[in-house]
Amino acid sequence: MKPHSLSIHRAILSRLVPVWLVLSLAFGAAAYWLESRRVDANVSDLAAEAALHFDLSADRALFEGDAEQHLPALKMLLHGSQFAAMRLYGRDRKPLLDVREKSDPALDSAIGNYPHEFPPFGSHHHKTLRIGHRLFVQALVPLAGPDQMLFGYFEGIYLVPAQTVQAIEARIRDTLLMVLIVTTLTSLVLYPVIVALNRDTVRLTRSLLESIVELMRVLGSAIAKRDSDTDIHNYRVTLYAIHLAEAMGIPSGEISSLIAGAFLHDVGKIGIPDSILLKAGKLTSEEFDIMKTHVAIGEEIIHESHWLFRAQEVVAHHHERFDGAGYPQGLQGAEIPFNARLFAIVDVFDALTSKRPYKDALPLDQTMEIMRQGSGGHFDPETLSVFERMAPGFLKDFGAADRSLLKRYLAESVDKYFPV
Numbered sequence: 001m002k003p004h005s006l007s008i009h010r011a012i013l014s015r016l017v018p019v020w021l022v023l024s025l026a027f028g029a030a031a032y033w034l035e036s037r038r039v040d041a042n043v044s045d046l047a048a049e050a051a052l053h054f055d056l057s058a059d060r061a062l063f064e065g066d067a068e069q070h071l072p073a074l075k076m077l078l079h080g081s082q083f084a085a086m087r088l089y090g091r092d093r094k095p096l097l098d099v100r101e102k103s104d105p106a107l108d109s110a111i112g113n114y115p116h117e118f119p120p121f122g123s124h125h126h127k128t129l130r131i132g133h134r135l136f137v138q139a140l141v142p143l144a145g146p147d148q149m150l151f152g153y154f155e156g157i158y159l160v161p162a163q164t165v166q167a168i169e170a171r172i173r174d175t176l177l178m179v180l181i182v183t184t185l186t187s188l189v190l191y192p193v194i195v196a197l198n199r200d201t202v203r204l205t206r207s208l209l210e211s212i213v214e215l216m217r218v219l220g221s222a223i224a225k226r227d228s229d230t231d232i233h234n235y236r237v238t239l240y241a242i243h244l245a246e247a248m249g250i251p252s253g254e255i256s257s258l259i260a261g262a263f264l265h266d267v268g269k270i271g272i273p274d275s276i277l278l279k280a281g282k283l284t285s286e287e288f289d290i291m292k293t294h295v296a297i298g299e300e301i302i303h304e305s306h307w308l309f310r311a312q313e314v315v316a317h318h319h320e321r322f323d324g325a326g327y328p329q330g331l332q333g334a335e336i337p338f339n340a341r342l343f344a345i346v347d348v349f350d351a352l353t354s355k356r357p358y359k360d361a362l363p364l365d366q367t368m369e370i371m372r373q374g375s376g377g378h379f380d381p382e383t384l385s386v387f388e389r390m391a392p393g394f395l396k397d398f399g400a401a402d403r404s405l406l407k408r409y410l411a412e413s414v415d416k417y418f419p420v
Contacts, residue, residue, distance in 0.1 A: 019187075027179045074099050082159055084136065089153040093118050096152070106131050107157065116140050121150050135160040135168070213414050216308065220263035223270055226277060233350055235406035236398050238262035240346035242413050243394070244387055250338075256417040258339045260307075261314020265343060268298025268315070295319060295328050313337035318344050323377045333380075341380040345371070345387050348378070353399060364395055 085100040129136040221231035302308040317340035324332030352367040
């Protein structure tokens with residue numbers, strides 16, 4: 001798989017996996033809540049039905065006179081049932097009898113923390129209590145005789161059988177597992193669709209980005225060809241600038257701006273007359289003033305485009321000098337943007353080591369001697385010191401390379417610093 005394809009898959013997975021996780025949790029929580037409510041309702045109905053099996057309404061004597069005499073019979077009834085505790089209330093809602101299978105402080109605490117309500121006749125009240133692995137239902141049923149007159153209440157604490165609890169847990173577990181499976185399968189089905197759509201988007205974005213970068217390169221090359229007989233100068237200074245910036249640990253975002261600036265540093269020369277731009281001899285002071293306007297013209301050109309404007313630091317300041325004697329603003333030292341200070345070094349280096357119609361190329365030792373003399377004056381001393389160590393390798397790798405090889409080297413750097 002190509003690195004670019006791997007990056008697409010990584011990008012999609014980095015977004016799809018959190019979405020899958022969130023959806024799984026959300027749907028799982030919803031399913032758990034719905035299933036729990038349904039289970040609670042079923043268990044509560046079971047408890048209420050069990051409570052109704054005690055035909056207490058047939059013997060109203062339990063609720064009249066001394067209720068304590070009926071305690072043994074009620075204990076026998078409790079012992080043969082699934083109830084953990086029973087309680088009888090009179091019509092006035094005062095407790096009459098309280099029977100328990102055994103002492104259970106945890107159950108007593110749970111019941112005490114959630115007091116019950118007394119429902120009207122014809123309905124019942126229930127509440128689910130979970131204590132450890134045990135499941136109880138507190139059911140309260142109003143009692144009335146054939147005359148429909150209310151004479152008391154029966155409260156039972158129903159212990160849901162262990163096998164029923166296990167079945168409930170298995171049902172909830174199966175529901176959650178099904179939600180997880182469905183969510184996962186949906187994500188897997190959508191994944192190739194998202195990848196295909198993303199590839200189309202990346203392809204279009206890559207095409208647009210390549211067009212923009214190519215526009216910068218062609219525009220810079222067109223200007224370079226006005227000023228000399230080749231556009232190789234632009235390729236070399238861009239490569240020099242990239243490798244020097246990398247050696248100095250410059251962030252990739254600033255390097256992409258540096259590349260744009262290297263392509264377009266002299267774009268403003270499009271507005272300079274040929275009689276001045278191509279003059280073989282030294283320019284007069286009036287001609288040099290006109291030549292200097294190429295900086296302002298360049299800024300105006302790139303100002304119209306967001307993509308081109310990233311070249312602004314180099315376009316506007318590559319003729320500034322470290323000692324403040326440059327133009328157009330006479331900035332000094334750190335006032336000059338770093339990219340412009342760096343580019344000024346590689347631009348002069350290539351100019352000195354390149355053959356032009358009006359001069360021969362200078363050897364490396366002579367070039368570096370001239371540049372060392374400009375340290376602290378024309379050039380940033382710290383950046384020049386790093387460049388001096390790299391200059392022999394630059395000249396060896398790129399100085400004599402032909403246009404096609406330089407273009408290939410440059411394409412690799414563009415892919416690295418202008419990723420989609």
